Amino acid sequence: MTGKHLTIALAGNANVGKSVIFNHLTGSHQTIGNWPGKTVERAEGTLHFDGYDATIVDLPGIYSFSTFSLEELVTREYIAHEKPNAIVNVIGASVLERNLYFTLQLLDMGIPLVICLNQIDVAKSKGITIDTQKLETILGVPVIPTVASRGKGIHELIQGALDVALDKHETRQNTVKFGDALETRIEKLTGAIESTQFNLGYASRWAAIKLLEGDSEIKKSVRSKSESVIQASEPMAKEIEDIHKESCFAVIASERYSRASQIAADVQRQEKVQATFSDRLDWFATHKVFGYLTAFVVIAGLLLWTFTVGNYLSGLLSHLLSFFESSNPMLTGSIGAIIWNGAFGGIVAGVTLVIPFVVPFYFVLAAIEDSGILTRVAFMFDNFMHRMGLHGKAIIPMILGYGCNVPAIYGCRVMGTRREKLLAAFAITFIPCTARTIIILGLVAAFVNIQWALALYAIDLVIIFALGRIALRVVPGQSTGLIMEMHPFRVPYLSVVAKQTWARTKSLIFMVFPIYVIGGAVVQGLYSLGWLGPINNALSPVTVTWLGLPLITGILLVFGLIRKELIVLALVPLLGAANFSLFLTQTQLIVLAFVSMLYIPCVATISALIKEFGWKPAAAISMANLVSAILLGGISAKLLTLAF
Amino acid sequence: MSKSTEEYLEALYTLTKGGETASTSAISKRLSVAPASVTEMLGKLSDDGYVNYQPYQGVTLTPKGFKMAEKMARKHRLLERFLHDMLGIGKDRVHAEACAMEHALSDETARALCQTLKHPDTCPDDGNPIPPCDLRFSSCEECQKWGGESLEKVGRREASVVSMSTLKEREEGKIAFIRGDSKVLRRLLDMGLTPGTKIRIARIAPLQGPVEIAVRGSKLALGEEVACNVFVEVAGAQVRLKTRHVTP
Numbered sequence: 001m002t003g004k005h006l007t008i009a010l011a012g013n014a015n016v017g018k019s020v021i022f023n024h025l026t027g028s029h030q031t032i033g034n035w036p037g038k039t040v041e042r043a044e045g046t047l048h049f050d051g052y053d054a055t056i057v058d059l060p061g062i063y064s065f066s067t068f069s070l071e072e073l074v075t076r077e078y079i080a081h082e083k084p085n086a087i088v089n090v091i092g093a094s095v096l097e098r099n100l101y102f103t104l105q106l107l108d109m110g111i112p113l114v115i116c117l118n119q120i121d122v123a124k125s126k127g128i129t130i131d132t133q134k135l136e137t138i139l140g141v142p143v144i145p146t147v148a149s150r151g152k153g154i155h156e157l158i159q160g161a162l163d164v165a166l167d168k169h170e171t172r173q174n175t176v177k178f179g180d181a182l183e184t185r186i187e188k189l190t191g192a193i194e195s196t197q198f199n200l201g202y203a204s205r206w207a208a209i210k211l212l213e214g215d216s217e218i219k220k221s222v223r224s225k226s227e228s229v230i231q232a233s234e235p236m237a238k239e240i241e242d243i244h245k246e247s248c249f250a251v252i253a254s255e256r257y258s259r260a261s262q263i264a265a266d267v268q269r270q271e272k273v274q275a276t277f278s279d280r281l282d283w284f285a286t287h288k289v290f291g292y293l294t295a296f297v298v299i300a301g302l303l304l305w306t307f308t309v310g311n312y313l314s315g316l317l318s319h320l321l322s323f324f325e326s327s328n329p330m331l332t333g334s335i336g337a338i339i340w341n342g343a344f345g346g347i348v349a350g351v352t353l354v355i356p357f358v359v360p361f362y363f364v365l366a367a368i369e370d371s372g373i374l375t376r377v378a379f380m381f382d383n384f385m386h387r388m389g390l391h392g393k394a395i396i397p398m399i400l401g402y403g404c405n406v407p408a409i410y411g412c413r414v415m416g417t418r419r420e421k422l423l424a425a426f427a428i429t430f431i432p433c434t435a436r437t438i439i440i441l442g443l444v445a446a447f448v449n450i451q452w453a454l455a456l457y458a459i460d461l462v463i464i465f466a467l468g469r470i471a472l473r474v475v476p477g478q479s480t481g482l483i484m485e486m487h488p489f490r491v492p493y494l495s496v497v498a499k500q501t502w503a504r505t506k507s508l509i510f511m512v513f514p515i516y517v518i519g520g521a522v523v524q525g526l527y528s529l530g531w532l533g534p535i536n537n538a539l540s541p542v543t544v545t546w547l548g549l550p551l552i553t554g555i556l557l558v559f560g561l562i563r564k565e566l567i568v569l570a571l572v573p574l575l576g577a578a579n580f581s582l583f584l585t586q587t588q589l590i591v592l593a594f595v596s597m598l599y600i601p602c603v604a605t606i607s608a609l610i611k612e613f614g615w616k617p618a619a620a621i622s623m624a625n626l627v628s629a630i631l632l633g634g635i636s637a638k639l640l641t642l643a644f
Numbered sequence: 645m646s647k648s649t650e651e652y653l654e655a656l657y658t659l660t661k662g663g664e665t666a667s668t669s670a671i672s673k674r675l676s677v678a679p680a681s682v683t684e685m686l687g688k689l690s691d692d693g694y695v696n697y698q699p700y701q702g703v704t705l706t707p708k709g710f711k712m713a714e715k716m717a718r719k720h721r722l723l724e725r726f727l728h729d730m731l732g733i734g735k736d737r738v739h740a741e742a743c744a745m746e747h748a749l750s751d752e753t754a755r756a757l758c759q760t761l762k763h764p765d766t767c768p769d770d771g772n773p774i775p776p777c778d779l780r781f782s783s784c785e786e787c788q789k790w791g792g793e794s795l796e797k798v799g800r801r802e803a804s805v806v807s808m809s810t811l812k813e814r815e816e817g818k819i820a821f822i823r824g825d826s827k828v829l830r831r832l833l834d835m836g837l838t839p840g841t842k843i844r845i846a847r848i849a850p851l852q853g854p855v856e857i858a859v860r861g862s863k864l865a866l867g868e869e870v871a872c873n874v875f876v877e878v879a880g881a882q883v884r885l886k887t888r889h890v891t892p
Contacts, residue, residue: 288850482867
């Protein structure tokens with residue numbers, strides 16, 4: 001035990017099992033937060049091994065360091081400025097060439113490196129075997145084969161990473177060389193950078209390559225220190241372009257890839273294999289008929305599962321909690337009791353809504369996500385999403401929205417540009433979350449019929465599509481096309497699924513719970529003080545005249561701002577009866593559910609929007625929700641009067 | 645080459661879209677010329693090696709004719725973009741205007757127009773794709789950087805390149821040219837689509853959705869709007885055109 005504190009970072013492409021490795025290394029000692037000032041998730045944990053404590057940082061899954069995304073920027077800044085003692089580069093054995101492209105960039109950064117050659121079982125199923133010894137010799141860094149999903153090789157990996165971090169391993173890192181024309185210029189520029197002796201944070205060789213590539217961030221930071229290096233780099237880049245007749249960035253990418261390709265060819269042996277089960281499943285999931293059917297069955301199944309399990313668990317839980325106190329909204333009595341009842345109701349709602357409905361939803365969704373099915377769904381629906389200025393990947397946060405809008409809005413980070421994030425978040429606020437589903441079930445399915453409840457869901461999709469198209473014209477900026485790696489299907493890893501479920505549930509607990517509790521108490525308190533009474537009358541032109549609803553719904557909509565499902569729950573004490581059909585017509589039930597479905601996002605969702613996008617977009621989205629709810633609600637009220 | 649030759653080739657380019665043969669009557673209708681003159685002109689074009697023409701069996705373009713026709717279509721559609729985007733001329737009028745201007749447009753000016761318009765990919769009136777230029781550039785960025793030097797030094801492509809979104813499942817090709825801004829280009833290069841890389845179409849999503857390609861031992865999905873700007877060399881490339889839906 002040296003007492004030295006170690007930091008080890010995990011880096012690599014997306015979907016190569018980095019998270020599984022991270023879970024193995026850190027066990028339950030994890031914290032998930034954001035990178036300072038960036039909307040990128042940062043996962044950190046502690047490894048206790050052989051008397052050492054090491055902080056493990058799970059860097060985002062990326063393919064390159066071109067600052068095409070925030071993830072790439074965060075990763076390279078972390079490596080340069082926080083200088084971990086070692087980096088474990090997790091690479092997928094079945095997609096060696098693509099993964100080595102990233103490895104070669106890490107080698108140019110000159111940081112202590114260990115390669116974790118993961119998923120060798122997947123490679124084997126594709127007929128690929130890899131000579132790790134040879135790979136180790138070529139790259140000059142330790143290569144440790146693992147099957148993380150079954151915990152194979154983890155012990156060796158930890159040992160290897162610690163050895164490298166503690167400098168025990170004999171380092172003879174080979175920077176894999178480029179072609180002559182490029183290499184001589186890189187070396188010259190590296191020399192020029194080193195002679196100026198300024199501390200960039202980045203390795204000189206890596207900075208030299210980035211200067212030649214024309215990386216604006218690196219140029220800026222070098223320029224602030226030495227104009228002469230910039231002046232040296234520009235003619236060099238021009239020379240390379242003249243020699244290769246291609247832009248310098250393309251030359252570097254081409255040469256790196258051809259090295260990666262050469263190394264992959266040298267170390268791997270490919271045998272012919274028959275189409276695997278995964279291949280056949282892939283064919284099915286992207287078929288022009290079965291593909292959409294699969295997508296439909298998966299999403300409908302997910303929702304069905306959520307509400308079947310949720311209903312059962314929720315009943316059980318509220319039964320348990322009702323031993324303590326009634327959680328039904330209480331609107332008369334002493335003020336203290338009412339506030340307490342509001343707060344307690346918030347807790348109960350949180351417990352009976354989040355745990356039974358949302359957790360099973362997230363759990364199954366995470367499993368579907370990890371299996372690779374959602375990638376196929378994104379592939380199949382890209383073209384629909386494109387019409388809303390989004391691309392296929394947006395389908396993932398949108399499905400997430402059916403659980404709760406809050407983590408779904410954070411999930412919009414998978415999109416490339418701010419415009420796409422904003423458009424996706426806008427669409428999500430119209431997706432009926434569990435709380436809104438409870439309204440639809442409690443008002444329409446229970447007192448009208450199930451067909452109308454399902455129709456509301458279908459109409460909602462049409463509305464989302466139509467409003468998405470309108471938003472596309474209003475929101476300035478660019479949209480990017482879909483560029484996504486298609487991973488083979490696999491059996492989901494329990495540890496990854498559990499971690500993902502927890503990460504999403506956590507954002508609910510920390511954001512939604514307090515608002516439920518405090519908001520519930522405040523609104524009920526205000527109501528009992530009679531301060532909210534005038535609202536009913538003030539809103540009556542909208543609620544009564546335009547929407548054709550009873551006067552008391554004005555107050556319900558205020559309650560709904562805090563907790564959507566309060567719209568149904570508070571109806572019981574307000575009406576003094578649980579059989580709504582005695583007081584509300586079928587049209588009124590449907591209109592109320594419809595308006596609640598579209599109506600202004602709950603406070604928790606609004607605060608998530610503010611966090612991700614700022615006040616103005618959050619306000620604009622909320623207004624759009626409110627206006628469309630009132631407008632469409634009124635129209636549907638008129639139409640429904642004709643139908644019933 | 646005469647103006648009327650260019651007009652004929654351009655008409656054939658549109659009429660033989662997707663590999664069909666064009667009939668004499670269709671050509672006569674499109675160009676508002678008497679069928680007898682069409683027959684005469686086709687004979688001349690056939691003698692010059694631009695078309696395959698057998699009386700009563702319809703016409704197709706030869707590779708030489710196709711290359712020429714593609715170039716004309718490119719100039720025509722670039723001009724339409726210019727008239728519409730820069731001069732604000734209505735969609736219904738750009739076609740006729742462009743028809744009159746295209747014959748006087750030099751290759752150098754067409755390139756300058758393409759750069760100024762930020763390498764557009766579709767024409768404004770019917771959303772048809774603008775064919776890529778035949779200069780030996782592998783990206784628009786490269787063309788941009790080339791500056792004012794003589795285009796003869798760049799060289800020209802021998803075979804036409806085809807858009808990835810026109811390929812069918814299991815077809816193979818080599819990356820030749822990527823159209824678009826440098827951000828998308830860099831991302832594609834980072835994903836391994838460097839010039840000369842072999843790709844195979846693994847799957848095409850229904851309803852003009854994305855294509856899935858096998859490249860560098862892995863699979864990659866590219867949205868239609870990305871794929872249509874990636875051009876590949878295909879062994880025995882044929883006349884291949886597809887109308888892309890117009891996207892807002």
